[in-house]
Amino acid sequence: xxxxxxxxxxxxxxxxxxxxxxxxxxxxxxxxxxxxxxxxxxxxxxxxxxxxxxxxxxxxxxxxxxxxxxxxxxxxxxxxxxxxxxxxxxxxxxxxxxxxxxxxxxxxxxxxxxxxxxxxxxxxxxxxxxxxxxxxxxxxxxxxxxxxxxxxxxxxxxxxxxxxxx
Amino acid sequence: xxxxxxxxxxxxxxxxxxxxxxxxxxxxxxxxxxxxxxxxxxxxxxxxxxxxxxxxxxxxxxxxxxxxxxxxxxxxxxxxxxxxxxxxxxxxxxxxxxxxxxxxxxx
Numbered sequence: 001x002x003x004x005x006x007x008x009x010x011x012x013x014x015x016x017x018x019x020x021x022x023x024x025x026x027x028x029x030x031x032x033x034x035x036x037x038x039x040x041x042x043x044x045x046x047x048x049x050x051x052x053x054x055x056x057x058x059x060x061x062x063x064x065x066x067x068x069x070x071x072x073x074x075x076x077x078x079x080x081x082x083x084x085x086x087x088x089x090x091x092x093x094x095x096x097x098x099x100x101x102x103x104x105x106x107x108x109x110x111x112x113x114x115x116x117x118x119x120x121x122x123x124x125x126x127x128x129x130x131x132x133x134x135x136x137x138x139x140x141x142x143x144x145x146x147x148x149x150x151x152x153x154x155x156x157x158x159x160x161x162x163x164x165x166x
Numbered sequence: 167x168x169x170x171x172x173x174x175x176x177x178x179x180x181x182x183x184x185x186x187x188x189x190x191x192x193x194x195x196x197x198x199x200x201x202x203x204x205x206x207x208x209x210x211x212x213x214x215x216x217x218x219x220x221x222x223x224x225x226x227x228x229x230x231x232x233x234x235x236x237x238x239x240x241x242x243x244x245x246x247x248x249x250x251x252x253x254x255x256x257x258x259x260x261x262x263x264x265x266x267x268x269x270x271x272x273x
Contacts, residue, residue, distance in 0.1 A: 071220065126222070
């Protein structure tokens with residue numbers, strides 16, 4: 001038992017624990033790839049993660065990462081065409097997993113694309129920091145892409161200092 | 167629309183609450199129009215009202231820096247929260263954009 005931790009969270013200890021042994025939940029979203037939806041996507045994911053009792057910082061980290069992934073799908077995946085982006089989120093224990101996928105052009109060289117300052121479209125004044133920010137603000141980022149078929153970005157982050165039963 | 171204040175060659179841009187790809191384009195156009203028509207020696211980005219920014223904001227600042235640098239002007243950023251500061255550092259933008267000192271005892 002982590003006695004020290006439990007003492008620090010006295011308040012939470014008083015409420016009876018009705019959580020299942022491993023907390024699980026999931027959601028799925030589909031929306032058009034227009035830039036208006038960037039704000040919607042990050043706010044939706046932020047709302048879903050509130051059940052993990054995140055800190056303000058953690059919410060901001062996830063919002064930034066989601067915004068980067070969705071913006072990439074809109075600008076690079078679909079190159080401005082309006083098609084469908086899907087986000088699936090799942091919670092397992094206190095780990096949040098967010099997957100952003102598109103059926104766009106795909107990334108020919110994922111490793112190069114993930115380098116900081118890499119940008120395939122300098123004329124758009126992108127900073128080339130999208131993947132670098134996802135990696136900086138999430139615990140784990142993995143990218144799967146097939147040219148001509150689409151890209152799938154999966155990001156994971158452990159949320160909250162509350163000792164959920166795991 | 168973001169608010170812009172012009173004073174003796176100092177142009178202050180009050181960055182809106184959220185700065186992402188969607189609204190960066192509009193702000194960029196607004197700033198560039200003024201930079202092209204007015205005499206601006208220092209461009210200041212004020213983030214006091216900004217709660218959210220992603221890499222699109224970094225791209226927008228970097229582009230304006232290049233423009234200002236070309237004409238020999240300076241770029242500054244004020245009222246940065248920790249997150250925006252961290253983005254400026256991660257992207258290397260801190261090397262060319264003057265940031266105000268960290269507030270004492272600030273978060």
